[in-house]
Amino acid sequence: MLRSLLATTCLAHEEGLEQPRRDYFYVGGKYVNITIENATSQVKVGQIYVERLTPPVVFQDYPIVFIAGAGQTGTNFLETPDNRPGWASFFLDHGYVVYLSDQASRGRSPWNPSIGTLVVSGTAQVEEIFTAVSRHDLWPQAKLHTQWPGTGLVGDPNFDAFYASQVQFIAENDISEDQNTDAYTALLDKIGAAHIITHSQAGAYGWRIGDARPELVRSIVALEPAGPPFEGKPPFLGNRTWGITNLEITYDPPAGPNATLLTSVRVPPKDSNHTDCVLQQEPAKKLKNLIDIPVLLMTGEASYHARYDYCVVEFLRQAGVQVEFADLGQEGIHGNGHMLFMEKNNLEIAERVRKWLAKL
Template identity: 65%
Template sequence: MSLPRYLRNIKPNFATPWRAYSSLNRSIPFNFFAGYTVANMTSATFPATPYAPTYDNWPYTDSDFVRYDENDDGVFYRQPRLVTHIDDPSIARLTQYYDTALPKTGRIMDMCTSWKSFYPLSVKEAIQKGGLEVYGVGLNEEEMAVNGVFQGPARWRVLDLNKPPHDVRTAWENGQILQFDATTCVVSIDYLNNPLEVCKKLLEATKEGGNVHLVISNRCFPNKVVRRWMMLDERSRLEFVGDYLHFAGWKDVQIVDLCARDENGMRVTDDQGTVLSPKIKMGNVWVFGILVVLSLRLGAYMYFQRRRNVREKRILEIAEDARAYQRDGWARRKDYEDLLAAYNLFRSQQHLLQSVTDLEMLFFSNVTSWLAPLLGANSWINGFGEVLPPQREFFYVGGEYQNLSVGNTTAQYMVNQIYVEKLTPAKPTQDYPLVFMHGTGQTGTTFLDTPDGRPGWASFFLSHGYTVYLSDQPSRGRSPWLPNTGTMKSSSTALIEQLFTSTSSHSLWPQARSHTQWPGTGKAGDPIFDAFYAAQVQYQADNLISETENAKAYTALLDKIGGPAHIIAHSQAGAYGWRAGDLRPHLVKSIVALEPAGPPFIGRIFGSGPARPFGITELEVAYEPSAGPNATYIQTVVVPARDVNSSECIMQDEPAKQLVNLAQIPVLTVTSEASYHAVYDHCTVEYMRQAGVNVEHMKLRNEGLHGNGHMFFMERNSLEIAEKVLAWLQRH
């Protein structure tokens, strides 16, 4: 068994650097024969030293393998990164090593694979002749689909090895019979949070006499690498990975040195990346998949180096900042502006780079498509390096003139109009816009940014090509309130903490103790809480007035849009979404209800007694047969609670009246794990299903998203949740 150490340039001869498949066999996929030929390279030796275990027993704890970003890896790697994470001379050196180490018959597993495997021509020819099969598991199907070593989709699978059972074979139905002669894994072992189990399973899947080759480098996504990795020096990392293999049961583990050497066989750098040979040239590398910066072209060691040139130095400073931001989280708008500045500087200073290949520019175009939402400006960056902001418009809609007495004077005023902001992406790709409706005490800014400064859902959906409408409810925020129109009410800091930000400290419902995703402490005095609380505004205390005004305003907005739109309604606004859908079913493409007001007919947790006589609303929605005046024809029954963590539900007595207009609209209800809605949202879902509405209930805990509260679209994993909603919208 061998553990390649690190990769360096040995001045290979690149007489024929790329080969197109078209002259060989058109049935072979793109990227199959693309690469460096081994035959023309200077012969090389690969010094190896035996690994010597330091410990008698497995010395590590679970805390050694936690990561800063524990969110689903499938989301992080969703965007294809058509880039090699080590540079060309390093790839050439690794390819040479593979030519001496990999079998030419049997089966190879390429673990944590992507669009390139760096296999030599001899291996690829063996694959083409049928004597060798290569299987692969990775996290991005688009990348694996263009990797020709797999000879088609039957031999690669999307598989997250950080989830049980941590076994590459489980990706195939008959996986337990698969046995491999060798396994390769390039610069990915440091991302595994259960590497011991993975290595044990690999041993079970390896034939007698087989081997595994784990290539490591000091490059990484720091938010995804395991905690202990960032605490170790280079030599200790080698021993760390050696421990994985040793305690998993592998024998004869070796550390193979693939460092770059000059023509005399001498190392060209030391372990700290310092250049020992003056013959090494400067080049360009990709850093962290965010931006292009200048760095030493030294193989797997990619250290940021400061240059005398002021412009180059600025690029490197921003790249270092980007590395810190990715590790510590995005905190300020300035962070995004710095990234944008680095991007623009790269575009204007391309002559500083020795070469930018077509492949790299293709990757850069891919990167910028998802960099845009991180910039905080909802920008689109096109292939020419131009930053195109979204089109921003605002208008007021709805409203009516009324004669009101203010003081001793009666005069005409406009009431119930709402402020609406329309954001149109520079490159719209979606046919149906999104209409966001905020909840109690909030305004349309709720969906713009999170309290800790990260991009909000508006930015996310803009970046996916949706036109977005944000609004302030009547008598809320920028939508004016006039005296004599109901009573205004506000929420205290204590109530906000109990309901939204620090629910685990109060445990007013069973699920509250699971709340972990709110950024910061969630208590007054914490800067993130203070930013959130500062955005809370007064709201209409009378539910009947509020529902009447909002139903009129949002139907007016739908009329102005003129075509079908998706409604995304949160909390209190759930009822307004139902009313808008009921009044304009032909203008509503779907409704996404984020923990909508409920449950039917009664108040729970923060409220008690009768509520919502029409089941889901205070005021009339269309039933067939009719619900009658004030819903007096609806007969109800009580359904006992499912368990101690759930409330009982009030349903219709059978035969149930049908919500004939809402039945025409697909509905997604989203419920978090730790919110007070986790107690009773199932009642709302089951009631609507009984009334004929097509409702899908997305429980975030069932999606692998844990610890969220009622304001989940602001919490730490908010964009991961947005990905789930996006997938549903794109199906409807």
């Protein structure tokens, strides 16, 4: 898994300097009593596996914490399915300490059978929404997808390598939000202030982590975060009671028990290629603990998120959050799907993130 980190493509390694240091630890979780074969046992649940990669020379003030999306692990950011350097190598080369992790109850983070229902994505779904979306044309932008390496179909070595990395995940988002908010908050308590880069499902965790520890979240880079506000859209349905999260997040004035005071209004789509948006009814409540955290929200041109991520941006701005929208197609970076950080132009996109971080 560390092939990219040790590759000669990395500048520091080409010069024969010391290689990145790797260590790991577990953080978070809690002890609970469960019944196994008619006997009560104490076990720990909700802890996460964290891998710390430290470059030979650290010249950035804050590390980067990566949190992968549904069905994924921290390996997403080590390298690409076709064995090119991933974002971990890129940001190590730019002097950042990098933290890779597996979400709670996933991958190397233990799952207890008493908590949640495990599901897995089949090959057809992965092809349709991640790797071969232009062949299926399920949304208007799908035909623009050109950046996945290879055909994106079963039997292609790049697809097979990617699909081999897919893991089971808890179906109930409420459980995942709860466990992961607690675990990643504990991580920040341990390591101090950091930039957080979230992807997809983990986007909701980023908002709640920032809400819980605004003083420790230096910035949030939200790669196609869970959305749109309040409601799901195909291929993933389900409501978000608190707007951009399933579970409670702090509003000012307060949103009330179960967000009963968070009123919404439906806004027509901006054109036929986009969905309508459900936003707050004005005057909008503010996400008071996120207001001072810089946010970069990034969307691929051909992704299913291209239809509605603008709604998330509007919701955040309405709630007082300082968010920059990197709509990659509009910026001249074309052809990306949902897994943009491992597609053919992944380092071009990483450079877009690096430049934004450098301005903070």
